Amino acid sequence: MRIERAEVLVTSPGRNFVTLRITTTDGVVGLGDATLNGRELAVVSYLRDHLVPLLVGREANDIEDTWQYLYRGAYWRRGPVTMSAIAAVDMALWDIKGKVAGLPVYQLLGGRSRRGGLAYGHASGSTLEALFTSVRNHLDEGFRAIRIQTGVPGLKKIYGVGGDQARGQKYDYEPAGRTAVPVEEDWDTRFYLQHIPGVFEAVRAEFGAGLPLLHDAHHRLTPNQAAQLGRSLEPYDLFWLEDCTPAENQEALRRVRAMTTTPLAIGEVLNSVHDYQTLITEQLIDYVRSSVTHGGGITAMRKLMDFAAIYGIRSGFHGPTDISPVGMAAALHLSIALHNFGIVEYMPHNAQTLEVFRTGYTFTDGLLDPGEAPGLGVEVDDELAATFPYTPAYLPVNRLLDGTVHDW
Structure with a gap:
């Protein structure tokens, strides 16, 4: 064949x-x-x-x-x-x-290691009140783990914080603007570090100690700043702190790891086992964040996760809506089969996308399941796909308040 x-x-x-x-x-x-x-x-x-x-x-x-x-x-x-x-x-x-x-496909990878993969959703709001509404909406949808992102006083717009939701409204945030050039957003690390611990204190007070909470720093901190944030969030028992410092410098995580016990998730922008070698062998992280789409596919990511398993490191595959339903399905088949699965990111695609890509995976009681269809379980409607032509779109660029281009 x-x-x-x-x-x-x-x-x-x-x-x-x-x-x-x-x-x-x-x-x-x-x-x-x-x-x-x-x-x-x-x-x-x-x-x-x-x-x-x-x-x-x-x-x-x-x-x-x-x-x-x-x-x-x-x-x-x-x-x-x-x-x-x-x-x-x-x-x-x-x-x-x-x-x-x-x-x-999961059967070809060795079969099930679990009945479903725990998924986390994205809750955000410009204020605490708006954030609480978003958290409640996600809980109503069945999520049992939630990422917390919020506006910061003194900053106009922050990546990862969508428009404020009404009660009962679904989270549908698209950060890639359909513009000729990227939108520019502002940033101040001092404002952020002062504000975020109070946000988690308020969320814990409102929703209790049992709800797994996650947070993404989007690579914007130095190792010392990342360590400071990790330590300040320790009382709120995070499931993980994600991408706290740019991951290209693997050795930088030694500093962070030495100064905080908050679990660390790294690798959304990494795409090879070589990018993880120091992170894994020195046990500087707790979760691998690469996506199957950007990490070389099922074959490569299975090998990476087998390597990580030796050191007690688990999966936390990248899974927002910039991964197509095909890539999401691939991640779910691998997640169901892996012994060292941790959690999977899940942003449901919009209705138009799910008409173009007909999927077989399901989300029930906080768990994602790849389904039993042969293969990956996703089909594409060519005629409908052709009615949605490519449109240039860019993620925003980040600048400090003095105009300096800053890390993600």
């Missing part, structure tokens, strides 16, 4: 998605997610111009060999564009293998 053709689909039902579709000589179709927020067309070109010509005629069953061929066979390795493209090929081949076997 060989690869007969490979097509790259681009659609934008509310946001941009890149999908690779591989068809075999036996007519079996597999889908892979190659979406890279704000740089989608770079991956499109990488796939169309460089990988698709290499795929036609290859044996579709040989997933491991194909992964190594695309990774080791190129002089230029790693990076988000390369790894997202390889991930799409990998997912599509796992999808095909599952369909040929008549089994969901």
Whole structure:
């Protein structure tokens, strides 16, 4: 069973998605997610111009060999564009293998390790009152773990804080603005560090000690500032503090780890096991945050998580709406099979996206399940996808109050 053709689909039902579709000589179709927020067309070109010509005629069953061929066979390795493209090929081949076997992909990975994967939702608000409303809305939807983000006095707009919700309204936040250039937001670390501990004190007082709470610092702190935040949040028993400092400098986490017991989640922008080597071997983190879409696919992320398991580190796969339903399904199949699963991020896609991508995964009582359909369990409606053409969109740029460009 060989690869007969490979097509790259681009659609934008509310946001941009890149999908690779591989068809075999036996007519079996597999889908892979190659979406890279704000740089989608770079991956499109990488796939169309460089990988698709290499795929036609290859044996579709040989997933491991194909992964190594695309990774080791190129002089230029790693990076988000390369790894997202390889991930799409990998997912599509796992999808095909599952369909040929008549089994969901998680069964091919060893079967279930749990009945469902605990998911966390995103609650935010410009004020405490608005934040509390968002938390209640998420609890009503069935979430049993919630990320807390809030406005900061003195700052106009902060990434991760959507528009304030009315009671009963669903959270539907799209940070990628459909503009010719990125929107610029402001930032002041001192204001933030002074404000956030009081937010968690108020949330704990309102919702009790039992609700798992998470927080994302979006790489904006120095190691000392990250350690200060971690220590100040210790009384509120966070499930994790995410991306507290830029992760490229793996050694910086030694400083943070030495000064706080707050669990740390790192890796949303990392895409290779090499990016994690120090973080894992020195046990500087508690959760791996990469996505299956940006981390080289199911094959690569399974190996990364097996490596992490040796050191007691668990998964916390990146899963917002800039991962397509195909990528989300791939993450769920892996999450169900992993022994060292921790939690999975879940932002439900909008109605238009779920009409383009028909999914088989479910969310019940706070748990996500990949479903029992053969393969990944996601199909795409070509005709409907074509009615949503690509539109340039960018995540915001961050500046200090004096105008200096700052880290995410």
